[in-house]
Amino acid sequence: MRAEGIEASRRILLVFPRYTSAFGTFENSYPLTDGVKAFMPPQGLLLIAAYLPAHWQVRFVDENLRRTTREDFEWAEAVFVSGMHIQRQQMNDICHRAHDFDLPVAIGGPSVSACPDYYPAFDYLHVGELGDATNDLIARLARDASRPPEQVVLKTRDRVDMSEFPVPSYELAEMKKYMLGSIQYSSGCPYQCEFCDIPGLYGRNPRLKTPEQIIAELDKLRECGVTGSVYFVDDNFIGNRKAALDLLPHLIEWQKRTGYVLRLACEATLNIAKRPEILEKMREAFFVTIFCGIETPDPEALKQMHKDHNMMVPILEGVQTINSYGMEVVSGIIMGLDTDKPGTADALLSFIDQSKIPLLTINLLQALPKTPLWDRLERENRLVHDDEARDSNVKFLLPYDEVVGSWKRCMEIAYDPEKLFERWRHQCDYTFRNRLKVPLSPEMKSWANIRRGLIMLRNIFWKVGVLGDYRRVFWKFALERLRRGDIEGLIQSVLIGHHLIVFARAASSGRQNASNYSLRLREAQVPAE
């Protein structure tokens, strides 16, 4: 479905802001690949591109790949920007650059929807999801593409049903330069974890696309050259379990038809471990990774943050169950909780050893606006506003320096190369072996794919095996994998592991933020071309 009934024609420049260097953007992995320069294409802007009137011209720039040029701005009649809190400064910067060309600039997406006051310079604020606000914005720009005299705030009250969403304009993005493809089936989550803004922003009753839409999107992603992995960016893939079960047979059928060309990944709550009927079908659909917000191994803390659903199965057992279906668990962890004690870091490190999870995003607690946590801390006078010297806006119960010190210690120890590769060894020997044995498709056997693998191996051997300072640990791991003929496990583990090691070193020495939302934004270490 597209916006209709618009006669005027416009040229719209869609700009996605650069990410601040973060644990989850994997920029230290890119130099080991065959040309990856950014993490994932943005769903929101590509969806808007597909929704705009068919006769409007659209240009998309991801500033993680290249900076918007003078020529781009001169071409455009209006600029659209979207992003998350972590990209706040970059979004405001794009707005100022566009204003240098006297262009009207609109901002939409999760950050402005939660915090409109972060964006005082923009001409149009699009608050909420695709809907009547979007139609209003399009109609206003069609009538008059000059800058309005004052900021216009447009709020979506009537959302477009997700089953009517068009296929995002993936063709506008240089898909081969992304580490992962992205796709969205549902929006919203039925739970209400205290720190999370998803239920407040997107609702507790997940809204859905149809399986047919997802299949059409997968076909298009493939046409646009996506190989490797595609990530379901849904807030919780099993937020509506029946919907997940409805979709999975379609995914299985698609994978069989196309020769299992894509590996799938998603985010889901840990209680998925109680659903063997879902896990079995996910295995058949070639899901290989699930991001679970474990947050903390401390049951008391889980209770206090209203994440009791993580305890429906003992956590370690849950992780092992997911691994037994061939899926690696990636985990979110939060430090600085009110329940943290001096022994919390040691308990966390012990959990990491036992769970054998290689990749854990360990962040300091941050209060996001429009969350129950924000409201509670505001009542308790424990919010710190606009202090650039801090990595969190929360006044912890333990001393700030002690919490940050614990976080640094956890990063240093958890991502010690020896420990990390020990955990990868377990994943290769146990989890990956439980994956579906898929036939080698013509695409996988193609010269292009073999060449890609060889380039990555060359980069890994040279940059990690020769130039890297953890060579000894690397070669021990690499030779073992090579002896077992596990090239795939080798590439996958080192590609991700290298980023984790480099990032954790920067973090433990104070060169990286302890929170993905910190005000102290730093530029990504790998410059855009």
Ligand code: SF4
């Ligand atoms: S389960 Fe995840 S998405 Fe849902 S409310 Fe909790 S943290 Fe947010």
